[in-house]
Amino acid sequence: MQSDGISIHADNIGTIVIITGLLLGFLVCSVVYFVVLYRNKQLKNKRDQEELEANFRQELLKTQLEVQEQTLNYISSEIHDNITQVLSFVKLTLGNIASGVEDEKRSKVIETRELVAQTITDLRDLSKSLSFEHISSQGLIRTIEKEVERVNKSGLINISLEQDGSSYPLGEQRELVLFRIFQESLNNTLKHAAARRLKIMLMYHADVFVLMLDDDGSGFSADGLENKAGSGLRNIENRAALIGGTATIDSSPGKGCSVKVVLDPLKQQLY
Amino acid sequence: MTIQEAIDFVLLVIVLIIGIVCYPKLTKAFRVLTFTIPVTLLFDSISKLSVRLYKTNALVLHLECLALYILYAMAYYHLFRRKRIKKFIFTSTIAIVVFAVINAIFIQPLNKIFPSYLYIVTNTLLIIFSVLLFRQMLLYPTSISITSQGIFWFNTSILFFSTTMFLNLALTNYWAEHKYWDNMIYDFWYASYYILNILTGVALICNRKETGRK
Numbered sequence: 001m002q003s004d005g006i007s008i009h010a011d012n013i014g015t016i017v018i019i020t021g022l023l024l025g026f027l028v029c030s031v032v033y034f035v036v037l038y039r040n041k042q043l044k045n046k047r048d049q050e051e052l053e054a055n056f057r058q059e060l061l062k063t064q065l066e067v068q069e070q071t072l073n074y075i076s077s078e079i080h081d082n083i084t085q086v087l088s089f090v091k092l093t094l095g096n097i098a099s100g101v102e103d104e105k106r107s108k109v110i111e112t113r114e115l116v117a118q119t120i121t122d123l124r125d126l127s128k129s130l131s132f133e134h135i136s137s138q139g140l141i142r143t144i145e146k147e148v149e150r151v152n153k154s155g156l157i158n159i160s161l162e163q164d165g166s167s168y169p170l171g172e173q174r175e176l177v178l179f180r181i182f183q184e185s186l187n188n189t190l191k192h193a194a195a196r197r198l199k200i201m202l203m204y205h206a207d208v209f210v211l212m213l214d215d216d217g218s219g220f221s222a223d224g225l226e227n228k229a230g231s232g233l234r235n236i237e238n239r240a241a242l243i244g245g246t247a248t249i250d251s252s253p254g255k256g257c258s259v260k261v262v263l264d265p266l267k268q269q270l271y
Numbered sequence: 272m273t274i275q276e277a278i279d280f281v282l283l284v285i286v287l288i289i290g291i292v293c294y295p296k297l298t299k300a301f302r303v304l305t306f307t308i309p310v311t312l313l314f315d316s317i318s319k320l321s322v323r324l325y326k327t328n329a330l331v332l333h334l335e336c337l338a339l340y341i342l343y344a345m346a347y348y349h350l351f352r353r354k355r356i357k358k359f360i361f362t363s364t365i366a367i368v369v370f371a372v373i374n375a376i377f378i379q380p381l382n383k384i385f386p387s388y389l390y391i392v393t394n395t396l397l398i399i400f401s402v403l404l405f406r407q408m409l410l411y412p413t414s415i416s417i418t419s420q421g422i423f424w425f426n427t428s429i430l431f432f433s434t435t436m437f438l439n440l441a442l443t444n445y446w447a448e449h450k451y452w453d454n455m456i457y458d459f460w461y462a463s464y465y466i467l468n469i470l471t472g473v474a475l476i477c478n479r480k481e482t483g484r485k
Contacts (some may be wrong), residue, residue: 016445020438020459027434031427034405041412 076130091116140175165204174243184232185213185259193217211261219251275461286472293479300349301478333386337371340393347400394433401430421478428470435463
């Protein structure tokens with residue numbers, strides 16, 4: 001190339017074009033690298049946020065359970081220390097009255113006294129099933145057995161309890177949560193299922209613990225399963241997750257409902 | 272008017288319209304950025320007039336370079352979170368104004384010489400701001416896709432334009448040194464401006480959408 005008598009070699013122009021190309025290429029690569037870095041950062045942030053939200057939910061659930069346990073304990077002690085005491089006094093008074101009245105009225109007083117005695121027994125059982133101390137001192141199986149006896153006595157439903165494998169302790173908190181899951185499921189069956197039979201299965205295997213409740217009630221559709229908000233079913237799942245387990249609820253109309261909680265006994269996840 | 276000038280003018284007008292339409296929903300930084308468009312249009316027009324009347328546009332370029340730097344620095348000032356960086360931008364802007372005056376009087380006379388020193392200093396600072404802003408974006412990522420963020424397009428446009436500005440100046444000087452001129456350099460200058468204007472328009476649209484989402 002020629003300009004005013006001074007030449008610029010084509011090589012120089014080539015070099016300039018190469019340098020320009022390299023610079024622009026570097027710029028584009030830098031921006032692309034930045035975009036990749038930024039996307040990775042976004043993903044990491046999203047993961048962190050999800051983890052935080054999960055922890056928050058866990059904490060919230062834990063607090064809810066603690067408050068619930070405190071309330072249940074309070075109700076339990078009130079029933080035990082106050083209501084049953086008053087009823088015992090009523091029972092004694094009725095006993096005294098019975099001895100001083102004529103035969104015709106005495107049978108009615110004795111009948112009433114027996115009813116009060118039955119109410120006291122029922123209330124004591126209820127108090128025990130609500131009390132955290134009682135559940136932790138008796139253990140999961142014994143507490144469930146007592147509850148089964150109590151409900152069977154009422155004649156509302158026929159409950160059978162089976163155990164597979166020798167039992168081992170799962171820890172106070174986990175056993176309490178499992179018992180609350182059992183209570184929730186039992187309550188659902190009694191209230192909504194119109195079931196005649198409920199089968200409870202406790203499987204104590206070396207690597208897995210399973211609690212299964214299987215009823216022959218009316219069941220519910222998949223929509224009912226999906227729309228769990230506000231129902232006890234979501235509670236069951238949340239409680240299971242809180243102790244590191246998983247709850248599976250399976251049901252269809254006319255085919256009853258099955259609740260299965262699976263837990264790794266070696267994984268010591270406490271809330 | 273050459274084809275390159277016409278394309279540049281049309282692009283500037285389009286981006287100006289985008290800026291005016293989006294203006295009420297733009298954030299502070301992008302409102303400032305919108306002002307760079309009419310300022311560029313105004314100085315470009317005066318520059319052409321100046322060349323026709325006085326055979327030089329050095330004076331206009333001195334003023335344009337300073338005005339645009341102040342506007343870009345203001346936009347960056349609103350985009351940064353750290354007070355130290357904001358302080359640095361503020362101080363550097365004052366320093367640039369002082370330097371522009373000294374340069375125009377003593378080093379590269381206002382009405383005679385192209386203000387290459389001013390271009391080099393201001394573009395170096397803009398590259399630094401751009402890199403710092405990219406760093407800030409990495410430190411505080413948002414959930415919005417990066418390609419939908421006005422801040423990304425604005426910063427990319429400044430990084431691209433300021434970096435290529437060095438290359439443009441170097442090529443122009445190289446050719447001038449060898450007393451050779453090729454229209455290729457014009458094409459390169461204009462290509463840089465086109466990209467700057469297009470990316471500015473994209474940045475304004477994205478910022479409007481972002482604020483619309485909030």
